[in-house]
Amino acid sequence: MAKWMKSGWLLSLVALALLIGACSPKETAGPITDDKTPEKVSVDNPSGDLAPLEKRAKVVIAEDGAASGAGFYIAKERGYFEDYNIEVEFAQFANSDDMLPALAAGEVDIAGGVSTASFFNAISQGIDVKIIADKGHNVPGKSYFTLVIGNHMVDVIKEYKDLKGKRIGVSSHNSIDEYIYDELIKHAGLTKDDVEFVLMSDFGSMLGAISNGTIDAAVNIEPLIAQGIDKGFHVRFGDATDYAPESQIALVLGSPNFMGEEKDISLRFMSAYLKGVRDYNDAFIKGEGKDKIIDIMTKHTALKDPALWEKVNVTGLDPDGKMFIDDIKKQYDAYKANGAIRGEIDFDKAIDTSITEKAVETIGEYDR
Template identity: 25%
Template sequence: MRNAHRTTLAALAATVTALVLAGCSGTDTPSTADSGPDSEPVSLKVGYIPASVYAYFWQAQDAGYFEDAGLEVELVPMSGGGEIIPALQSGSVQFGISDAMGVINAVNNGIGIEYVTFNASQTEESPIHSVVVKDPSITSAADLNGKTVATNASFNTDWTMMRAWLRQGGADLDSITFLELPFPDQLAALDAGTIDAAGMLEPFVTSSRGAGLEVIGDFFTEVQSPSVLSGVAATNEYVEQNPDVVERFVEAVEKAVDDFNADPQVARDRIAENTEIDPALVAEMNLPVWSNDTDPSQMQFWIDAAEEEGIVETDLDPTSLIWTR
């Protein structure tokens, strides 16, 4: 089973196509030598998905936090972990977003990466992932026995947590067909009846309610709350060779997170300005919960979940997966 799972790295994260900004960057490798904030700016490329979860990049850029830290940051839109992790390995980006399972899968397959900040989560009070159905007779996990359930990708946090939620709700996983379907395509598939349930992410959860569909559960937070799911990663080698740059980059991101926590409207403004989501929908949808002091032990939940699914076969130390000052 382990060898089979090694082939799934390219499907670790969502292709959130409705949120992608126009235009992509070149692939020239920038200079990454350490320097002080008052020296020549350090050029960095950051691979990310232009979605609400990673809105802190826009705030750090717009508020001048990267510039104040002596960093010239280029945000490079990418499709997900299958593109970002190889880009980290090659050095074409210095930092890149990843969900928890992306880092675990990479390390399990011998790729030396770690989180420099593990900062995005959701809670029972503010879930951003939900199970959405059209058929009113489906009201629980057990009602999905023999049905088709869509997640955005396989072997990522969404797929793993959907299976945990179904298992917790008494569903028979062997009877359920799991289908990979990008978030923007899930609503149409439900409407057409080609799937029976979808594991959706905001803003698609909120827009589905407006389309008359039903939410039957919050499949992340009903299993684990708070549920820390993603952050920004770099290679172990880059972190070791550029500690000052890493420190300054993380401090700039943390200032943006502080802004969001002080006034959530700042986050909504950045999302509305940098995505194609209707501003009315941005005002209504749930936001992620961002934190600058996530305990590395939070990764243990995902390690245990990966072992439950047979994705990893060796013990991983959660503290080795998250950089600490």
């Protein structure tokens, strides 16, 4: 996962052991035994669609306070999980690589991840996790993960081709960060030899580097982009959708057991999650109830300033959970071409959108 997203995932091994030990077997309301969407129930039920579970279930989510977790936070605060008799618990890990074995073992049910070579390598080497829904993409013209140029470059870099000879900060190799960077360079009509790739330790360090002229531009992320603009360090340049229009940046991942054996729980969980995502879209796309959603986001994320939420380009979250699946495969191919992938992936098995699609059938498609 992009480093700014992962920076909060710090948990001691002792705490992790306690967390795993505390995970109890799931209790269900009776399995869904066919491929049809269960009948909707009376709107007198809290959810308004599926009946709540007869016995309470706990779902453990690996989440670090990233803004892309909005659907989880909003669904929790608005009682959408509770409507289905689901209790959610957030767990933190040092990084996404540590998260994957716990997810595959069912110690964590749901997690967020981003495309990296190490993620794909884990799957190709037998880590069984399912890619199930969107957890972050750029909105055209309002990308939250995009290029910025230093204020000292505003009179120099007028077009993408003007990046030739410039130093561009990128936070990691063989990741979505470098993938976006590569697409940028190709769009500019340049080669990797025409620009200087500067590997940065994290997104935050880019602010100081761009302000003192150590780098000329950077592929950075919100809210650091908005903060850097406020401080006069950099400006947004173009938009990432100019050169990577359908990039799948973050993903909702599910454990194989949660997706395969606990469908009565996972279907209700996904229905609640999508309701949260839809409230998020209502707020940031339609402007409906925005203040209340910002209150929830300031409670759960690292961005505590409500005023700054009015300035950032927010993470795109599809209200029906749809992903850019072709782009996921394209990213995998790019890492493989760089020699960073060991083994092969059967994407027909790794990507499982069945629960997401069934949840949309149950609650209806979002009115866009």
